[in-house]
Amino acid sequence: MHRQQVVMFFAGLVGVGVLIAGAFFFTHRGGDGNPDAGARTSPSPSAPARTSPPPGVKCAGAACTGKDAEAMGCSGDLVSTAKTATVGTTTLEVRYSKACGTAWGRITSGAPGDTVRVTVGKARQTGGITAAGDTIGYTPMVAVHDPAQATACATLASGATGCTD
Numbered sequence: 001m002h003r004q005q006v007v008m009f010f011a012g013l014v015g016v017g018v019l020i021a022g023a024f025f026f027t028h029r030g031g032d033g034n035p036d037a038g039a040r041t042s043p044s045p046s047a048p049a050r051t052s053p054p055p056g057v058k059c060a061g062a063a064c065t066g067k068d069a070e071a072m073g074c075s076g077d078l079v080s081t082a083k084t085a086t087v088g089t090t091t092l093e094v095r096y097s098k099a100c101g102t103a104w105g106r107i108t109s110g111a112p113g114d115t116v117r118v119t120v121g122k123a124r125q126t127g128g129i130t131a132a133g134d135t136i137g138y139t140p141m142v143a144v145h146d147p148a149q150a151t152a153c154a155t156l157a158s159g160a161t162g163c164t165d
């Protein structure tokens with residue numbers, strides 16, 4: 001008789017747990033208490049959410065393509081490194097500015113004659129290190145919605161080549 005009471009107790013406990021879990025699932029599917037929230041589609045990435053760029057930023061998106069990130073106010077605190085690779089002893093990066101909606105390529109620890117290229121779809125910009133003593137080279141910017149779309153490649157004066165994934 002005692003064993004039957006224990007089994008019934010645990011069966012009731014499991015039943016209550018299932019009811020609580022079901023109630024939670026059906027009332028919190030969208031994460032905000034709205035059961036239909038999970039069914040909504042996300043906004044189109046081509047619809048920009050910002051109305052104006054931050055102070056000091058002189059361009060955004062396609063208006064920045066072909067321009068210098070530093071001169072347009074898109075670098076500094078507004079930039080992050082989206083991808084990195086090493087080519088020889090040179091570091092290759094895809095730099096990304098969310099505020100400007102742009103990406104560009106950068107090489108560091110390079111030498112004169114090293115070149116860097118950034119590609120987003122069919123858009124391509126090239127830059128490099130030209131002055132003696134310089135070790136950093138940049139490409140002009142390319143408009144991009146997602147930094148994962150950008151790829152940077154480097155060709156070093158030594159002949160070594162490589163790209164970010």
